[in-house]
Amino acid sequence: MSERYRPEDLVSFVSRLFQGAGLAEDRARAMADTFVAADLLGFTTHGMQRVPINLDWLDRGETRATGEPRVLRDRPGTFSWDADFLPGPWVVHRAMTEAAARARRNGIAAATLQRCTHVACLAAYLLPLLEDGLVGLMTVSTPDERFISPFGGREAVFSNNPVAFCAPTSDAPLLFDVSMAITAGGQIARAAREGRRLPEACLKTAAGEATDDPDAMSTDPPGTVMPIGGLGHGHKGYALTLLTEVLSQALGGHGRRDAAGEGEANSVYLQVVDPRAFSEWDDYLAEVDHLLDACRQAAPDDPAAPVRVPGESAWRRRGQALAQGLAPYQGVMAAMAPWAERLGVEMPRAV
The missing domain is CATH 3.30.1370.60 (Malate/L-lactate/L-sulpholactate dehydrogenase, NADPH binding domain)
Incomplete structure (x- = not known):
């Protein structure tokens, strides 16, 4: 820690x-x-x-x-x-x-x-x-x-x-x-430094194939995100x-x-x-609160993982x-x- x-x-x-x-x-x-x-x-x-x-x-x-x-x-x-x-x-x-x-x-x-x-x-x-x-x-x-x-x-x-x-x-x-x-460029660079794969295939090789290898961005020609x-x-x-x-x-x-x-x-x-x-402050808050509460209350795919708001x-x-x-x-x-x-x-x- x-x-x-x-x-x-x-x-x-x-x-x-x-x-x-x-x-x-x-x-x-x-x-x-x-x-x-x-x-x-x-x-x-x-x-x-x-x-x-x-x-x-x-x-x-x-x-x-x-x-x-x-x-x-x-x-x-x-x-x-x-x-x-x-x-x-x-x-x-x-x-x-x-x-x-x-x-x-x-x-x-x-x-x-x-x-x-x-x-x-x-x-x-x-x-x-x-x-x-x-x-x-x-x-x-x-x-x-x-x-x-x-x-x-x-x-x-x-x-x-x-x-x-x-x-x-x-x-x-x-x-x-x-x-x-x-995925962000910082995450790709960090994965490459730490010698690990990305969580999913979010890159393309220079040949256009999907890959999870961060080193694909360092080839010549380079891959893409x-x-x-x-x-x-x-x-x-x-x-x-x-x-x-x-x-x-x-x-x-x-x-x-x-x-x-x-x-x-x-x-x-x-x-x-x-x-x-554009509106009264209380009306704005009521609307945005209602919207986000509706998201939180939506039935989750996994009961152990409730829906969160960004x-x-x-x-x-x-x-x-x-x-x-x-x-x-x-x-x-x-x-x-x-x-x-x-x-x-x-x-x-x-x-």
């Missing part, structure tokens, strides 16, 4: 790492909040595991420590920014805060961001919206990466393109963060993947035609809605970690230790 740490100690530790690497305190704190929030929710492939690579990008100058996003378009309910390789988690945190403020004024707000360094876990950015009683939608793509093949094809065109959504309720929120691929729905129903995931690319890339006028050399830089679409602009497990996991301490995924603390030594930052103490 991994050692547990107080989440606030991990946030402080990660923030001091990023300050040591050259980020201002507010930017470093936004980075730390994002990565620790991801681990709290259980999205460990996109949480603190990504701290070392982000420090490396700063060290090599691939991420700009200073500067401001460039405003490309701005209207009362919409805006578009070019991050120009500023730290993705800080840029998205700032954009989500701005969009939330506009949504409270106008009822709804949307934004596109381009050339953010990798933004990691989308669900982490939605938590402040839930505290304010706002509905949030976010999708991200990576224009210079190709992992997902279109339905019927065996050559990659798309990145993994997660979509995250949140809606406040009277109890635990509706919250999800899902890739348009059957299948969209949601797989061999039989992947046309649905294919359509949704196109939707994410239009929202995150085409709306902002920057995408695959001009992203060569941008590596893991992300394009982002985010949208914030204030339910009070986000229930993550929310429960977060609550337990806040109360009992967070146990980082194996190897995560060890991977940050050399950076702590190099930057003169004391490692946090386990509880």
